[in-house]
Amino acid sequence: xxxxxxxxxxxxxxxxxxxxxxxxxxxxxxxxxxxxxxxxxxxxxxxxxxxxxxxxxxxxxxxxxxxxxxxxxxxxxxxxxxxxxxxxxxxxxxxxxxxxxxxxxxxxxxxxxxxxxxxxxxxxxxxxxxxxxxxxxxxxxxxxxxxxxxxxxxxxxxxxxxxxxxxxxxxxxxxxxxxxxxxxxxxxxxxxxxxxxxxxxxxxxxxxxxxxxxxxxxxxxxxxxxxxxxxxxxxxxxxxxxxxxxxxxxxxxxxxxxxxxxxxxxxxxxxxxxxxxxxxxxxxxxxxxxxxxxxxxxxxxxxxxxxxxxxxxxxxxxxxxxxxxxxxxxxxxxxxxxxxxxxxxxxxxxxxxxxxxxxxxxxxxxxxxxxxxxxxxxxxxxxxxxxxxxxxxxxxxxxxxxxxxxxxxxxxxxxxxxxxxxxxxxxxxxxxxxxxxxxxxxxxxxxxxxxxxxxxxxxxxxxxxxxxxxxxxxxxxxxxxxxxxxxxxxxxxxxxxxx
Amino acid sequence: xxxxxxxxxxxxxxxxxxxxxxxxxxxxxxxxxxxxxxxxxxxxxxxxxxxxxxxxxxxxxxxxxxxxxxxxxxxxxxxxxxxxxxxxxxxxxxx
Numbered sequence: 238x239x240x241x242x243x244x245x246x247x248x249x250x251x252x253x254x255x256x257x258x259x260x261x262x263x264x265x266x267x268x269x270x271x272x273x274x275x276x277x278x279x280x281x282x283x284x285x286x287x288x289x290x291x292x293x294x295x296x297x298x299x300x301x302x303x304x305x306x307x308x309x310x311x312x313x314x315x316x317x318x319x320x321x322x323x324x325x326x327x328x329x330x331x332x333x334x335x336x337x338x339x340x341x342x343x344x345x346x347x348x349x350x351x352x353x354x355x356x357x358x359x360x361x362x363x364x365x366x367x368x369x370x371x372x373x374x375x376x377x378x379x380x381x382x383x384x385x386x387x388x389x390x391x392x393x394x395x396x397x398x399x400x401x402x403x404x405x406x407x408x409x410x411x412x413x414x415x416x417x418x419x420x421x422x423x424x425x426x427x428x429x430x431x432x433x434x435x436x437x438x439x440x441x442x443x444x445x446x447x448x449x450x451x452x453x454x455x456x457x458x459x460x461x462x463x464x465x466x467x468x469x470x471x472x473x474x475x476x477x478x479x480x481x482x483x484x485x486x487x488x489x490x491x492x493x494x495x496x497x498x499x500x501x502x503x504x505x506x507x508x509x510x511x512x513x514x515x516x517x518x519x520x521x522x523x524x525x526x527x528x529x530x531x532x533x534x535x536x537x538x539x540x541x542x543x544x545x546x547x548x549x550x551x552x553x554x555x556x557x558x559x560x561x562x563x564x565x566x567x568x569x570x571x572x573x574x575x576x577x578x579x580x581x582x583x584x585x586x587x588x589x590x591x592x593x594x595x596x597x598x599x600x601x602x603x604x605x606x607x608x609x610x611x612x613x614x615x616x617x618x619x620x621x622x623x624x625x626x627x628x629x630x631x632x633x634x635x636x637x638x639x640x641x642x643x644x645x646x647x648x649x650x651x652x653x654x655x656x657x658x659x660x661x662x663x664x665x666x667x668x669x670x671x672x673x674x675x676x677x678x679x680x681x682x683x684x685x686x687x688x689x690x691x692x693x694x695x696x697x698x699x700x701x702x703x704x705x706x707x708x709x710x711x712x713x714x715x716x717x718x719x720x721x722x723x724x725x726x727x728x729x730x731x732x733x734x735x736x
Numbered sequence: 737x738x739x740x741x742x743x744x745x746x747x748x749x750x751x752x753x754x755x756x757x758x759x760x761x762x763x764x765x766x767x768x769x770x771x772x773x774x775x776x777x778x779x780x781x782x783x784x785x786x787x788x789x790x791x792x793x794x795x796x797x798x799x800x801x802x803x804x805x806x807x808x809x810x811x812x813x814x815x816x817x818x819x820x821x822x823x824x825x826x827x828x829x830x831x
Contacts, residue, residue: 255801262804272823273814277806281813293801314789321752323827328751366830374824501750506787511794 241433241467244440245393245459248428249406251385251416252362253297259361259383260288260331260510267378268422275378282327288509294383295513297415298338298359299523301385304413304530305354307342311515315359315507323375324363332386333358334504338513339385344409345532346401347548353390360384379423385415391430391440396459400452403427407452408531412554426450431462433470441466442476446483446490458483461490529561537564541593542600549604553617556603562623563599563630566592595630602647610648621650629660635673636722642669671722675729678713678721682729685712698734706730739767 258265261279279286302309314336317329337358343351364380366373387406393399407425411418418424427450432443444466446458461483466476481490529537531551538547538560550556607616629650633643642664649655649663664670672678685691691712694705706727713726744764748755755763810823819826 257801257803262799262802263806264803271810273810273825274823276810276813278808278813281816283816290798291801292798295798319750321750323825323830367824368829371829372821373827373830374821375827376824501746503750506789508790511790511792511797513798514795 240436241463241470242436243394243396243459243463244391244432244434244443245399246391246430247389247393247399247402247455248430249387249389249403250362250426250428251301251387251406251410252424253294253301253383253385253415254417255291255293255297255383257291257293258381259291259294259359261381262289263381265382268419270378272374272376273378276380280326280377280381288331290510290513291383294359295338295515296523297383298357298385299515299520300413300527301387301410301415302339302342302357303524303527304409304415305339305342305344305357305387307354307357308340309515309520310336310338310340311517311520312336312512313338313359314512315510316504317507318360319503319505322363323373324366325380326364326377330361330363331507331510332360335506336512339387344389344402344405346398346405347535347544348401350392350398350401352392352398352402355388355390357385357387360386396456396463399429399459400456403455404452405531408551408554412528412530414528420450423450427455429455429458431459431466432476433463433466435470441470442478444476444478444490445480447480447493449483451485454483454485457485457488458490461488465490529557531557534561537561538596538600541597546600546604549608550600555617555620559620559623559626560596560600560603563627564592564596566595566627594634595627598630598633599626602644606644606647607651616651619651619656621656625650625660632660632664636724637671637673638664638669639671639722642667642671645669668718668720670720671725672717672720673722673725675725678717678725678729679733681713681716681721682726682733685709685716686730686733688712695734739764739771 253259255265257263258275258277258280261277263277263280264270264275267275279288299309313333315331316334318332318334319329321328337356339354339357341356342354344354345351362379362382362384364375364377366375389402393402403425407418407420410416410425416424426448429446429449430443431446432441434440444462446462449455449458462481469476477492480493482493483490534551534557535547541564542550542560550560610616629638629643629646632638633640638646645667646660646663646669649658649667655663655666658666661670672681686695686709691709694708694712697705698709709730710723710726713721713730714723741760741764744755744760744767748760814820814823814825817825
């Protein structure tokens with residue numbers, strides 16, 4: 238097999254998290270609802286029905302556009318895209334072909350690669366079809382759900398980057414609060430265009446893999462297409478421009494229909510929806526609502542949290558919000574506590590800031606303790622307070638807890654019986670507080686050293702065997718029932734033995 | 737501009753119509769008349785004129801994002817479909 242360069246462009250459909258549909262005043266959240274129970278005469282396309290635009294959908298589109306680093310087009314319009322299929326009773330989809338609301342922008346991938354956004358437009362979703370022997374059933378609950386379709390430039394050149402791009406879009410849209418991000422229920426769907434070329438030669442014919450709904454299937458579909466197309470090109474055969482479907486079960490793409498056949502959407506201006514004319518103030522008002530995005534957190538925590546740990550945590554916006562709260566530190570220690578240093582927006586400052594070690598500690602607990610647990614998703618619904626986490630990190634820093642003890646307490650924050658208690662209270666209950674008090678430790682050390690069972694070790698140490706120190710520390714730990722802080726025990730032992 | 741039989745077949749295919757020869761011929765005649773009538777507009781010079789989306793000069797006709805109870809309920813709407821099954825609209829198999 239020869240080497241080919243792969244070029245990928247991705248179209249992503251994002252369902253907006255509005256209460257009602259794009260053009261009708263019915264419930265937009267059809268999860269666990271009966272078929273056709275969230276449907277209005279507008280969605281049925283009954284004669285004489287007038288669609289009315291949902292203002293909230295426009296606001297969300299503006300926010301989404303801003304999150305994509307895009308220009309917002311102050312004037313945008315809707316167009317009719319005609320196709321005949323039972324999932325769309327009107328016989329056309331209301332979309333934006335000529336003047337979309339969101340202009341050119343870009344998405345930055347975790348490794349810094351930029352993928353340019355060509356544009357993004359608003360449109361309505363279609364209904365859902367289920368196929369049976371000899372007939373199909375139509376559920377129109379989803380018909381009319383507001384979508385934005387984000388169209389990337391062909392800037393992606395590997396399966397891994399295709400996956401990263403889709404995942405980053407998912408993060409951005411969910412962080413921005415414009416999409417619920419439930420991939421299983423089709424909140425985001427990806428169409429992936431793939432073509433190959435020999436190095437230096439113009440792009441080959443592309444195939445489009447439609448309707449992928451997981452990052453993994455995007456990656457696998459690209460890998461499969463690379464193999465399929467390169468085999469054809471090796472044999473000097475042609476790649477057909479067509480739409481292909483992906484099966485997670487077989488791990489293959491299959492031809493659905495050839496594009497040459499009849500893709501003629503007969504676009505025309507939508508006369509029912511007057512144009513959208515936004516003011517700059519309206520756009521700025523939406524921008525002001527933008528919460529921190531993944532890229533903001535990357536900058537903020539650069540150097541504080543290891544890159545790979547951060548990428549794991551970035552999948553969970555509530556966790557990042559919690560770390561942000563910890564990093565800011567305000568209102569955690571109360572008025573009597575030490576003055577917290579501002580560390581919010583500028584990553585470089587906060588990397589060296591006094592909150593950095595607290596943030597790092599808590600980040601590592603989340604990544605290595607919580608997310609390693611099977612029940613992580615369930616845990617994430619009810620995170621401990623920043624105060625609880627801050628106290629725990631503080632106690633650990635002061636060696637009041639061993640790292641093992643701290644993890645035990647941390648897990649109890651998610652225990653329904655204990656979740657509202659202070660870190661110290663839980664530590665006491667678990668009996669994991671370390672003894673640091675020099676006086677108390679000296680007493681235990683004296684006991685151990687005077688124990689006849691340790692006489693030999695003491696003798697060996699004095700004869701120059703440093704190794705036995707570990708054994709003696711162990712004896713002290715045992716005598717303290719595990720509560721002594723070994724780091725504090727060692728110097729005391731050394732001091733006493735050198736007398 | 738004469739509309740060809742080929743174009744009629746293409747349009748029929750896009751709309752999922754199957755047409756008898758007689759129907760296609762009749763439609764062709766009608767369409768040709770409509771198009772020739774509309775073609776009078778070609779006499780105008782529209783160079784540099786913005787396409788007209790609508791004639792009322794309205795913009796931002798939008799509504800708040802509030803759920804309203806619909807007068808036509810699910811059963812009433814489903815009753816309009818030629819066939820239904822399990823609260824869904826039943827259609828011939830499509831792929």
